[in-house]
Amino acid sequence: MSHSDNCIFCKIAAGAIPSRKVYEDDELFAFHDIHPWAPVHFLIIPKMHIPSMAQVGPELAALLGRMMVMAPQLAMEQGCNAYPEGGIRILTTTGAEGGQEVHHLHVHVMGGPRPWLKG
Ligand code: 5GP
Ligand code: ZN
Numbered sequence: 825m826s827h828s829d830n831c832i833f834c835k836i837a838a839g840a841i842p843s844r845k846v847y848e849d850d851e852l853f854a855f856h857d858i859h860p861w862a863p864v865h866f867l868i869i870p871k872m873h874i875p876s877m878a879q880v881g882p883e884l885a886a887l888l889g890r891m892m893v894m895a896p897q898l899a900m901e902q903g904c905n906a907y908p909e910g911g912i913r914i915l916t917t918t919g920a921e922g923g924q925e926v927h928h929l930h931v932h933v934m935g936g937p938r939p940w941l942k943g
Contacts, residue, residue, distance in 0.1 A: 828873040833928035837871045847898050851887060854898055854933075861943045862913070863936025864902045868894055874929040877918040895933045904935030911935065913943055 827834050835841040836855060843855035846866045857865040868891050874880065880888065892914070899912045912935040917924035934943055 826872045828928070831873055831926075831928050833867075833869050833926055833930060834873050837869060846902060847894065852891060852894065854894070857932065860934075860941070862934035862940040864899060864904050864912075865932065865934045866898065866902065867930045867932055868898070869928060869930045875927045876924060876929055877916060880929070891931050895931060899933050899935050902935075905937075915943065 827838075832841060836843045837853040843858075846854035846856060847868075848854070851871055852868060853871055854866055854868045857867055870887055870891070874884070895914050896907075896912060900906065904910055904912055912933055915932040915934070916930065917932075934940065
């Protein structure tokens with residue numbers, strides 16, 4: 825499951841669909857959400873196709889850990905205000921009842937002054 829042909833986020837990670845890139849390395853890709861809920865709203869994804877958190881096992885713990893470590897660092901680079909007065913919201917959706925619309929694992933990172941559209 826390194827890549828899924830009909831997956832929009834696989835295409836974004838490969839550069840086949842344009843996005844506003846925030847960060848990229850061998851394993852991860854981050855880009856601004858096309859419909860932001862907050863002044864800063866970007867997504868961090870693994871480059872490999874993992875459908876959701878429901879498919880994650882212990883072999884992916886380090887990769888997921890890296891995503892969580894990147895979230896506040898990238899948020900600060902994108903202009904989010906510092907903890908504790910500022911801060912960020914980190915959200916991941918899993919399955920339809922969890923609100924997941926794109927079935928390639930992603931972490932939403934949101935921040936900036938409130939009010940926000942959602943969240
Ligand atoms: P989910 O509801 O699956 O947790 O979140 C998917 C997110 O991906 C949504 O917030 C949506 O706005 C964003 N999104 C969907 N398609 C695209 C796209 O083509 N480009 C970008 N940049 N974001 C997208
Ligand atoms: Zn994918």
